[in-house]
Amino acid sequence: xxxxxxxxxxxxxxxxxxxxxAVSPQESADFEKARRASADVDREADEFAExxxxxxxxTTPVTPSAxxxxxxxAKIAVTPQRSASPSxxxxxxxxxxxxxxxxxAVQADAVTTTGGDVxxxxxxxxxxxxxxxxxxxxxxxxxxxxxxxxxxxLAAAAAAVVLFVTGGLVGTSLTGxxxxxxxxxxxxxxxxxxxxxxxxxxxPMGDGTATLVWSGSLGRSAVLVEDxxxxxxxxxxxAWYIDGSGARAAGTFRPSADTATWHxxxxxxxxxxxxxxxxxxxxxxxxxxxxxxxxxKPA
Amino acid sequence: xxTAVMLELVTTYRTPEPAPPGIESTLEGLMEQIAxxxxxxxxxxYDRTAPRVLGLVERVLVDHxxxxxxxxxxxxxxxxxxxxxxxxxxKALSWxxxxxxxRAVDRVRASQSGRERDERIGKRDAETGYDNVSETVxxxxxxxxxxxxxxxxxxxxxxxxxxxxxxGYSQREVAEILAVPVGTVKTRLRDGMARLRDELGVAS
Numbered sequence: 341x342x343x344x345x346x347x348x349x350x351x352x353x354x355x356x357x358x359x360x361x362a363v364s365p366q367e368s369a370d371f372e373k374a375r376r377a378s379a380d381v382d383r384e385a386d387e388f389a390e391x392x393x394x395x396x397x398x399t400t401p402v403t404p405s406a407x408x409x410x411x412x413x414a415k416i417a418v419t420p421q422r423s424a425s426p427s428x429x430x431x432x433x434x435x436x437x438x439x440x441x442x443x444x445a446v447q448a449d450a451v452t453t454t455g456g457d458v459x460x461x462x463x464x465x466x467x468x469x470x471x472x473x474x475x476x477x478x479x480x481x482x483x484x485x486x487x488x489x490x491x492x493x494l495a496a497a498a499a500a501v502v503l504f505v506t507g508g509l510v511g512t513s514l515t516g517x518x519x520x521x522x523x524x525x526x527x528x529x530x531x532x533x534x535x536x537x538x539x540x541x542x543x544p545m546g547d548g549t550a551t552l553v554w555s556g557s558l559g560r561s562a563v564l565v566e567d568x569x570x571x572x573x574x575x576x577x578x579a580w581y582i583d584g585s586g587a588r589a590a591g592t593f594r595p596s597a598d599t600a601t602w603h604x605x606x607x608x609x610x611x612x613x614x615x616x617x618x619x620x621x622x623x624x625x626x627x628x629x630x631x632x633x634x635x636x637k638p639a
Numbered sequence: 640x641x642t643a644v645m646l647e648l649v650t651t652y653r654t655p656e657p658a659p660p661g662i663e664s665t666l667e668g669l670m671e672q673i674a675x676x677x678x679x680x681x682x683x684x685y686d687r688t689a690p691r692v693l694g695l696v697e698r699v700l701v702d703h704x705x706x707x708x709x710x711x712x713x714x715x716x717x718x719x720x721x722x723x724x725x726x727x728x729x730k731a732l733s734w735x736x737x738x739x740x741x742r743a744v745d746r747v748r749a750s751q752s753g754r755e756r757d758e759r760i761g762k763r764d765a766e767t768g769y770d771n772v773s774e775t776v777x778x779x780x781x782x783x784x785x786x787x788x789x790x791x792x793x794x795x796x797x798x799x800x801x802x803x804x805x806x807g808y809s810q811r812e813v814a815e816i817l818a819v820p821v822g823t824v825k826t827r828l829r830d831g832m833a834r835l836r837d838e839l840g841v842a843s
Contacts, residue, residue, distance in 0.1 A: 362813065363810065388832045415711075511793050
């Protein structure tokens with residue numbers, strides 16, 4: 341990658357192909373050089389980019405699966421953000437051949453990452469190669485250090501959540517609950533899965549399977565149930581921690597519209613506790629008033 | 640400027656969930672919140688744009704599960720790079736769709752199964768109404784506008800642009816498919832985009 345001002349005048353002919361992502365990395369670099377050298381070429385590139393995005397708007401919208409969102413919310417809860425680029429970033433040469441994000445720990449996640457030749461080229465807002473952690477600005481490092489564990493490990497945790505999802509265990513209760521609740525739950529679930537001592541126990545329940553995931557060191561757990569039967573509007577499911585001293589309420593939840601419902605339990609899971617679920621009047625009860633529909637006891 | 644109006648219309652497109660009380664944020668406003676780590680804003684941005692992003696990615700990739708993977712990468716990147724989004728450079732939705740298209744094309748180029756995709760594209764084009772998402776009036780209008788603009792450019796230009804943008808082919812591949820020199824494709828793409836830009840009222 342050179343930084344001199346000379347460029348191939350023919351490269352500006354690439355403006356159409358460039359806006360349509362139909363150029364090779366070399367052609368892309370050539371065009372970007374031409375663009376930096378000429379205000380006219382630059383303006384045409386901007387206009388063509390906007391034109392291309394209108395072509396993008398003309399495609400038929402496709403509804404994503406609910407799983408895609410719960411999965412994504414769990415992931416962002418453990419994914420640090422990059423800081424804003426310095427001003428005039430757009431004027432700096434894009435460096436082909438260095439993946440913008442290959443060194444992010446998130447790379448290790450379960451979403452397949454591709455070569456990125458097109459995405460890493462000089463789209464003005466896109467990450468630049470100097471964003472690699474070694475070159476991360478202080479603000480970015482500050483954010484990273486908020487995470488108690490090495491990022492790579494967190495990434496593995498996020499991957500675990502994803503695998504969980506693709507394994508068909510986690511649906512989502514996005515339809516119930518507010519966004520904030522969903523975010524918190526997704527984040528809590530990711531936390532549990534991130535622990536070294538995270539464990540999982542499954543047992544049949546009705547026509548489906550109930551699964552308990554927990555971390556003793558974190559003292560938290562979540563219950564995941566496939567095909568949880570619907571309830572009338574004045575009833576909710578309520579989770580409980582049960583031990584020798586009785587049952588402690590651990591939050592209410594409703595069945596998800598999807599095949600699986602998950603609930604992160606409130607309060608602390610102590611060693612030797614079992615987890616139970618009962619049907620209670622709306623708003624929940626102080627103590628269980630019905631027989632449990634589910635009891636799970638970690639070994 | 641017509642384009643700005645159009646993008647505005649699309650920007651206010653929402654999923655049928657009830658709007659939260661108070662003023663509805665623009666996508667640009669949401670991006671600003673997301674840049675500060677606001678997960679709830681991210682959730683809202685997702686709800687309002689995911690069908691558009693997935694629609695574009697799936698148009699290029701055809702395969703639905705691969706498309707969800709790529710769309711997810713796109714949103715994860717939006718989360719990571721929200722602070723890099725600059726309103727002075729354009730609309731949030733343009734930024735997102737530009738990113739989505741690049742990621743989709745990356746996946747196509749990295750894929751070892753180009754031939755399979757070609758076969759699926761052939762199959763898809765033969766099918767009508769391949770997805771059944773309900774569309775807002777605004778989106779239908781904008782479909783019509785782009786369709787009309789595409790009808791105005793020459794057949795050869797349309798063919799080249801469609802293969803490149805919706806097919807995810809490079810100009811070299813387009814040249815092979817059409818059995819014409821690369822230089823010819825380059826010119827068709829550029830002239831065609833200039834014509835589309837004028838028809839759609841895009842001006843900087």
